[in-house]
Every structure is written in C-alpha cells, then in structure tokens.
Amino acid sequence: MDDTLRPLRIPPQISVYADKHNVCHLVQSMVTALVLEQPEDPVSYLLDFLQRSSPRCPRVMLLGPPAVGKRTLANRLSATLEAVHVSAERVLQGQSEQEGSAEVLVQLLQRRLKEKDCLHRGWVLEGFPQTRLQVLQLQQAGIIPEHVVMLEAPEEVLLERSRGKLIDPITSDVYHQIFVRPDDDTVALRLERGRGLSDQQLLAELQHYRCEVTALRSAYQHVLKVVNGDQPPADVYLEALTFVRSHCHFRTPRILLLGPPGSGKSQLARLVAEKYKVVDVSCGRLLRSVAADGSGRGAEIQPYLDDGRPVPDSLLLPVLEDRLSRVDCSCRGWILHGFPHDLQQAAVLQESQYQPNRVFFLEATDEACLERISLRATDPVSGQRYHAVTRPAPGLEVQNRLQTAPEDGTEPVTQRLKVFRMRSAALQSVYPDAVYIDADQNPYSMLEALESRLYTS
Template sequence: MDDAANPLRIPPQMSVYADKHNLFHLLQRMLTGLLIDQPEDPISYLVRLLQAADVPKIMLLGPPAVGKHSAAKKLSAELGAVHVTTDSLLEDQSELSAEARQYALTHQEIPAELLIQLIKRRLNSVDCVDKGWVMEGVPQTFLQALRLQQAGVIPQHVVMLEAPDDVLLERARGRLVDPLTADVYHQTFLWPADDAVAQRLEKRRDLPEEQRLADLQRYRREVTALTSAYQHVLRVVNSDQPITDVYQQVAAFVKTRRYYRTPRILLLGPPGSGKSHQARQLSEKYKMVDVSCGRLLRAAAADGSAVGDEVQPYLDGGTPVPDPLVLKVLDKRLSRLDCCSRGWILHGFPRDLEQVRSLQESQHRPNRVYFLEVTDDVCLERITLRATDPVTGERFHVVTRPAPNSEVHKRLRTRPEDGVDTVTQELRLYRKHTAALQSVYPDAVHIDADQDFHSVFEALESRLTAD
C-alpha cells in the first residue's frame, strides 16, 4: 500500500519528538479523561488536567503488615500530598460511603465498582488535584487495578513492599496503635522514641491466625497480576530491613520523574537464538508490533505497492535486498500509528555495521537493545534438527519437540535454508559483524539465550522498563 492510501502514517520527526516529550502518554491520559468524565467544559477540564500533571500520584502496595501505612503516611507528609486509605474513603456522609461502610462493618469485600467510584470521587476533589495523592493498599486485586485504569486513575509511581511470610505474620501479632495519631508501631520491630507515645499505645484487636493466613494467601494469588498491571512505573522494595532504609528507597524512587517510554526494541543475535519467538511473546503480552524484517519484505512484495515491485525481483532471485530499499520498507512500517503509539520489536535487521549506522541515522532509533547470546553448536542443533509438517504447517524438532507419530514424521520436510552448510555460513557472517554491532550499542543488554524460552523471556521482560 502506497503512502497516499495510508492515512495512519505519522511523520518520523513528529514520532521522535512525541516519544521524547512523552506526548503519546499525555494524549492518552487526556482522551481517557474526556471520554470517561465527559465534562461540560472540556477546555477548562483539560487545562486543569495539564496543571495537575506534575503533582504526586503514588500507589503503595504490599501484603498485610508489610509497613504500607507507616511509609505512606510519612511520604504524604514529606511531599505535601493527600494520604488516601480505604478507611478514609468511608469517612464522609455520602450515600456511596454509607453503602461501602455496610460491607466493611460485616467484613465483606467492597465491590470493585463501588470502590472505584469512591476512589475516583476522592482523587477528583480539589485537594487531591492540587496537591497530589499517596494511595495506600489499593488496588488489592488485578480486577481493581483494571477498573482503576479504565476509570483513568493512572499513577506515576507504584511501590510494592515485600517481605517473607514468616516476618509478616510475626509483625501482625505484635502490632500496636497510637490512638491519637493512628500511627502503627510494633513491640519488637518499631518502638516509638517518645515515651509519652509509648505509654498510650494500644494493642489492636487481633484477627484470628486463620484469617491472617487467608489474607496473605489472597495477596500472593494476586501479586503477579498486580505487578504486570503496573510494570512500567513499579519498584519492588524489600521491607525486611530497617524501616529507615526502606523509606529511603521508597522516597528516592517516587522523587524521580519516571515516564513510560514507548518501547522501540531491537533484538540481535545469531540464527537460532530465538529472536522470532521472543518477539512474538513480547508482542502478545505487551501489544507491541512484531516487526520481522524478512516477513516485512515478503509482505511488501505481495501487496502490489511500488516499493513491493522493487523488492520482488530480489526475493525471486534469492539475492539480498539493497539496504536503501530495506530502509524504505522499514520506514513505512515503523511510521504507522500502531508502531508509534504501541511501540515495536525489530529483528532480522540490522546485520552489519553499515546497516546499523543507517538505522541510527534514521528517525527510528531503538531505545532498548538486546543481544541474545548462544553458542554456534546450540544454534546448529536448534535449526538443523527442525522440520515442518507440510500438511498442518507445524514445526517439530528431533530433540525438543519430536513428531507425535510415525505418520507425521514421514512427511516432515526440512527447509533448504536450514541445512548445515547454510546455517554455518549465516553464523559465520553474524560472528564477523558482532563486535561492530556491539560497538554501536555499548549499553545493550546481553541475555543468555542458552536456556528455556520462558527464562529468556523473563530476563527480557525484567529489563523492559529500564531507562
């Protein structure tokens, strides 16, 4: 498809500027707010939204007895932000709060929709808009996190405190409360320095041990999903250390300006290192666009465009497509709206120093680069022992995924490009240019790809939000 028929192509310069200044994220917040709140005066609403862009918006999460309340209270005081808790949401005399209190009084979970209405109303109040907020202990479930995001409640920082279960249970048993300030102390882990405060401490009414264990198990069931919901703005802090150390780490994190950068990922590695598989996994989970250079060229040749007509003879002849033509095809694809707004994962290009320099000089420079490291012997084993079933299109491997029966095994076919000589030559070319590629990306992350695909994906994922 030519440019004239593609209205969703964004000028590259605009894309780079928007990513640098976080405009796509800002636009998303503004449109989300308009659609959800539907204000009568949208201009004044947007002005107010922009004015509130830099105030703190912090969530402090973690299991019971991990120290959320103490950290959140101190943090809100230091930042001058509003401390929002589940209890504070129930304090006013509105019908919503009254309805929610009925659930709380009977120790029932407040329905997600009701809780989100309470939170949204509180965060839209004048003090929260002007000063910002530190929200403690909410959301507790992935459903609540999803509903909050749909309601436009997007934090700038999320801190998740963690500690071993035995430590948390011990803390819960010895917890004490100052009836005047509601500050939480502990007879072993956190004793007040002021004797007057120590004398008036009261022991909280303990929950049954079974209830404490149930609450902790419930949190453990949700923690993985909660982590994924806020992965781009999340910091996990070990709470099993002195409280001053914990707070210093929390405060240092929330005082940084962390914005989600639209991921532009470059996956490099030898043939057989798993680039296609990892790109597909990242794309499926994070909705980024999987851009395989090989597939992209074949698609261009088949779409009837002028550029495709230029590409087709090279594919028919089995010769490399010239770099300027490859870059033209890449530029068209990476300038599309989905790539600009959701991000992309590029693999199969660049392969040498000239190509990588051309990419760096374009408007599509990657902001995250990964090298998948694996030996030639492993690559040869992965590629040369695989074959495809021409009937189903499924790919099998002699060692890792053998054919299910003899009938399928007999009809398997090995692609010519998967032969030992061809793969050996491809590996030799990659090794020849590896040092040059690494010199252009000295800060790239090197991942050990000689392990199961899930472990490799976890290693990639853990660095996805690195600045």
C-alpha cells in the first residue's frame, strides 16, 4: 500500500497522557480565554491565567420561565459546588432604574464574574440571559458557560407556584405553601407571602420567554440540558447536579458497551456516535469489513465468518488494535461493542493501551432479547433493518422481500444468550466501576442514562 494512503495513527500513549493530566480541557480553556480577551502579551497573559484559574471552577447558567424554580435550584447548586450564586437582581442592587439597562447589566455581570471569588470558586448565574441580544452581549463580554440548565414546566404549574410563593425574609430563600416547605419549623414560622407577579403579568412574561426560548436553546445547544421542573425539587436538583458535574474531565471518550445479544448495543452506539462524533467500532462489522477488503488477513478471517465460528483472538486482536490506533479514534474517541466476549479478551483489552474509560452494561431479560432478535429482518435492497413490532416495514413490497438471518432464529439466539449469562459474572469482575443501564426502555432513554455518566469523574 502507498504510504500516503495508509490511515494515520497516533501512539495511544498520547491519549492516555492527555486524559491523565486533563490536557484537552486546559488547552480549550486557554484558547477560549485568549480569543475573548485578546491580550497584548499572550504569553504573560497565559502565565497569569494558569496561576489564577482553576480548571474545575463551574460556570453554570440556569434559565427558564418565571416561577419555574430557578432561584431554589441556584441556591442548592451553588452551595453544593461551593460556587458563587450570581443573579441580575443581586448585581443590580443599589442601581437606579435608569442605570439598570441591559448593557449596564452585562457590564456589571462581567465585572462581577471576574472578581476573585468567581475566578477561584466558579459561579452559578441565575435567570440571565433572557433574550438573544443578551446572549450576544454576554458572548462579546467573554461570559461563556460550561453548562446551561434550562427548566421547563406547564403554564398551569407556573401559575400555581406563583400564587403560593413564600419568602424567607432573612435568607430570601423561596418556598411554596404546598409544594416546597422548609424542614426547620423556625423558618416556616417566619415565612412571608412573596410579592410575586399577578397572573396577567406572569402570562405576559411567559409569552415573552416563549418568543426567545428557541434562540436561547440554539445559542447554548452544545452545553444545554433541559430539565423538567414539574417534579419534586430534590429530583430537579439531582438531575441538574449530575449534568453540571459532567465534563469535569474532558477525557477523550473510550466507551465500552457490554450486554446480552439483543440488548440494543448497536443502536445505542449509533446514537452516541451521531451526537458526540465518536467513532462507532462494531467488532462484528469491523471483521466483515476486513474480510471483504481482499487482504491476506481478510482471507484468513473469511472462513470463520462463513461457518459462523468465532474468529480466534490471534486474528481478531490485531484487527481491533489497528482500528483503535487510527487518528479518528485517537482524537475523537470511540465506542466499542461486540468485544470482549469473555474474561481472557477483557483482560487483554485492559492490559493494552486501549483500555476503556467508561464501561456500560446493558441489562435485559432473555425474553426481551429473544423477542428483539427473532422478530427482526433485513431488506436486502436498502440494507435497512426492520422489526415486526417496534419498526415494521413501510410497505407490503418491502415486507415481502425481508430476510431473516439464520443466526437470528430462536435456537441460535437462545444458545448465545446462555453463553453470555455464563460469562457475564467474569466480565463484571473486570469492570467493577461499570454503570448499569436498564435496556428495557426506548433507545433515547438509554442514551440519556448513558449521557448522565459519560463525563462525570
């Protein structure tokens, strides 16, 4: 093969070092700061930046319609993260109405977020920005969040919360006469009815928010988590905290999916790859690709595929190692499924330079797996896979030409499930920190469960 056509490979030690020392996050933070601040002396600026900035300082925005619970959530998050709770209301204290314009507010926020406590502890910014213009002003001022939590709730819920709002006059904490009561009786006795918006005022502000929410979502789509605010405050808090604690370490994702056949590994891997731009590495698909490329190694692999026999590790491992060493996997990360199948393969993977940094076990019953596999078939014309229950063929013509693979029959699937159950305990022992996901739910719920643990430390 012409050397210019060989896939570029990066030594795996580089990725391991970058993960260990959080290099990606460090470089991203420095480049972002340089572009936004544009200092005259970049070298001196970066030296000062490295000395004064903590790479783990949270930068969180909480957005949402009025009365959705932003302040309550901001109080809890800032206390847990030991970050500074910043709001437009607090920043504007002491300012006259004429001095409280949007431009002045952005200037005050910029000044506040560059104070020592915010630089060293991080910040939680509540309820701002509210418009696309304010987003632009914040970006121009260099105020860039790492996480944006957007709360949502139905109109009737917001109205009910606004009507029952209670305020602690000492701490300014917000409660509700029915839904959110303080644990301390002393606090409960001193609560006062909040001077909130009338129903008409709240509906007007809600209409304004709806006009702007699409722009807000678009501006922060890459760092956004939408949370249902119509649930107990403790659940809202835990969901937001899980998200905010993600991306603490900007590791290159090396994700391993394990689970019984039919648990949905391939579909989940596809969704993760599409959203996070990691490389979807299916061991079975990889072997078929190598077998079809006409190489000497492919010729050795083909007979095993033809007979339905497992490809020996002596042939499989070099193929997998070759794929994981390519530049796309090294730079973007990967999600691997279809390997390992047993304890020996898992041990080899762990001892290599390609050990995963996130492992997920998909859990599903044999009955559910059997139904998923035995009722699926493939269209030989388009290559699309359909399922008699969850994804039926779009028409009679396609239905009539569908083909079911021999290995998807009831007896072969039952045998494969039996083998997996025999080996699963050994695999679990190799990955004691693995995350378990209920695979008896729709793929997007599985994706959300995976995402919540993808970047957490």
